[in-house]
Amino acid sequence: MMMLGGRKKKIENPYHQDNTFPNIPRILFISLIFGVPIISFLNRDYIEAALFGIKSEYALSSRSLHGPLSSQSSFSNDVDPNLKTMTFQFPDENEPRTFDAYVQPDVASFYKGNPPSTTIQEPRFKGLAGKFVNFSPDHLQLYWDDGREGMHIADLPPFQAAGTATFPVHRFFFSKRNGDKKEVVHRVHIQPHQNLYIHDAFEEGHAKVEDLTGELLELYNLQKKNLYFAKEYRKFTGRDWLSFYPATKKPIYKMWNADYFGQQHWVTTTETHFVLEPPEDLLTQMTHDEMFRDRIQHPDIRNLTEYRSKEPLLNMTMTVLSVSPRVFEVKSFLSQQEVDHIVHMATGMKLSLSTTSATDGKDATSNSKSRTSHNSWVGRARSPIMDSIYARAADLMRLDEALLRQRHKDEIPEIDHRSSNAEDLQLVHYARSEEYTAHHDFTYPPIHSRGQPARWSTLLLYLNQGMEGGDTCFPKYVNAETTGKLCVTPEIGKAVLFYDQLPDGNMDDFSQHAAEPVRKGEKWLINLWTWNPRFR
Ligand SMILES: O=C(O)CCC(=O)C(=O)O
Ligand SMILES: [Fe+2]
Structure with a gap:
């Protein structure tokens, strides 16, 4: 990682040991216990849409604000056609x-x-x-x-x-x-x-x-x-095997198909956008009970519906940017309100990044009067907005939202551990001229580790736009038209999802990616990493 290029930016990440070291330090996670009946919600309903010849898929929320939808597992029984x-x-x-x-x-x-x-x-x-x-x-x-x-x-x-x-x-x-x-x-x-x-x-x-x-x-x-x-x-x-046979199993989760460039999948979620800023006293740490999926049984849970969009559902369109590696783009995954909230949680700063893109990173941060701390990791339990963003991300990935948090023993009993399969969100900030050279997000677990835990997906969420440079590029994407790389330009609230593993459990060498140097302005983004089969 480092010596062969690497990340040149301010925020040091002790956990993000891309591609070099087998030991991943642990994030402390408060152990939570709750005991309420379990209802399973994941519903997936595929509709072949004839519209413009584009194949669409329609998925419903893993956690409904309105009650259970049906029970379907996050785990894959499908045979990937590849x-x-x-x-x-x-x-x-x-x-x-x-x-x-x-x-x-x-x-x-x-x-x-x-x-x-x-x-x-x-x-x-x-x-x-x-x-x-x-x-x-x-x-x-x-x-x-x-x-x-x-x-x-x-x-x-x-x-x-x-x-x-x-x-x-x-x-x-x-x-x-x-x-x-x-x-x-x-x-x-x-x-x-x-x-x-x-x-x-x-x-x-x-x-x-x-x-x-x-x-x-x-x-x-x-x-x-x-x-x-x-x-x-x-x-x-034709590829080298970067996992471990026979201990590595194919990913246990469903993976989205990426059959052709421009293919679209539609995902509908009840985790709608926050559009108004809730008062600070409602934005405190979530308790275990509050994060429990069955919100309908707990009307006291902070859904904060009155601060969300009036629409009952949020429709997300995933567009296939690359087939190999599988890369998808989702515009407006986050609202401006949510972006501001994440930055506030992660840095202590109260600032709207959309207004800072023309300035240099240093100015934006030093001008901020309300900065109280500088954390670069934000956990799901930090606020109801963070909790909702994780649940929305779970829907996008077709995962049961409970996978992305600490679970009660009766929740998803098919997996033998209760800790979250996702890391805390990691904030990344690039000032002018900073970059993160081409790397992979996966690491290699020790051979005697039975589960062969590894990062499975990376969800990048852009928190600002308008900088010069700063694209996320995939220089090894497979195509029949160019020897160049596939680049994604940051846009506020946009998400990019890609898989670090192939559907057979091998690490995907082609998932290599880089953050291009920021030539003017600054860049902010967060990463959400989900592990297969476990994190910790
Ligand atoms: O900044 C980006 O566009 C990508 C960041 C990244 O790859 C990482 O933090 O691992
Ligand atoms: Fe990365």
Whole structure:
């Protein structure tokens, strides 16, 4: 992450360890307990709309202000049409195994009408997710070879892996401590379209399987199977396998299809926009009972209906910006009122960002008299508006809103933990000339972690507009018309949803993205990350 570019901005994020380090520190979450009857709400109703030949899908709110709608699960029983059965056999087994692997469809199908061509344009951007596997019983360190001492990237315990965004010109080395010295045991030269780099001490004659015992032997066997699988997966799909077989399962949640550019999905939610500012005393921390989904049984819950839009429902249109990676845009996901509220919660500042875009970031912040604190993380429970934004985001992603918060033991009993599957919202601020170079939002969990928890989706919410530069770009998006990148320009309240994983559980290298430098003005946005299967 850092040394190969990285984020150049003021707000340091201790949790956002994009693509390098396997350990994700934890955010403290107050444990909440509530005991009320559970009614399940998720309703999904698909309507094929003939309108303009655009396929539309219609989903209803996961948490109704008006009462339960029906019961449907957030979890996917659907078979993603891009999953194809791959058959393979481990050398030490008698029976073949199968795996439903994501196979990218023909690029011509990414276009509704006539495709501009029938072949993929090779992106100009050559960066990729590098994953480095220590297939040895030694505790190693990974360094980026900068031509000098080397720059430390990651700790690599025996049979574990780590990663970073990198480029084909880069070189790395694996090293081990030898007294006070670093002893290089393996060198890597990054190649185009190759994500996986393995230091195989057994093949290189530095280690013998016969010498392994106990836990090391167990880890050896796990990683050996995984690496064998990775070879088969690459043959079948053309991509490197960045997850862990067999522990990584395909995402448990429903994923939106992205079949062609411009495809639209419609989502209707009862979590309508806030359009008036509620009094401060109504905007305090939510209690557990108040966040409970069954609001109809709790008329005292702060829905704050009188401060919301008069419309009973909010219609959100998701437009497919990219098929691979799957990227969607939703205009007006947030209202101006909500944007102001988020900034207030996250920074303590009372300011309307829409009026600050022409100035430099420093001026906007130092002019603010009402600034009381500077938090860059905002949790769902901070106010009824934050709670509602999470519930709306859940609807957009077709998740039960209870997944995005602490749950009672009877809520979603199919999953074995009660903590939220989403992180707190992370505020990101860029002053002039700041940027966040191309990176991935996923990390690599340790191989012995049974659930293989990982970030599944990223929801970006733009809090201002009108700056020069500052686009979010996807430089590896697959298409048949340009070698350039796909860029999204910030607009107040707009959301961009993309998936960090493929429908088969592999990390999606093509989800690599960058925040372009802000050339004039400043940029504000927040991230909402949802994990599969769990966060913490
Ligand atoms: O600022 C942006 O447009 C993207 C931010 C981002 O990728 C991140 O914070 O991980
Ligand atoms: Fe990111």
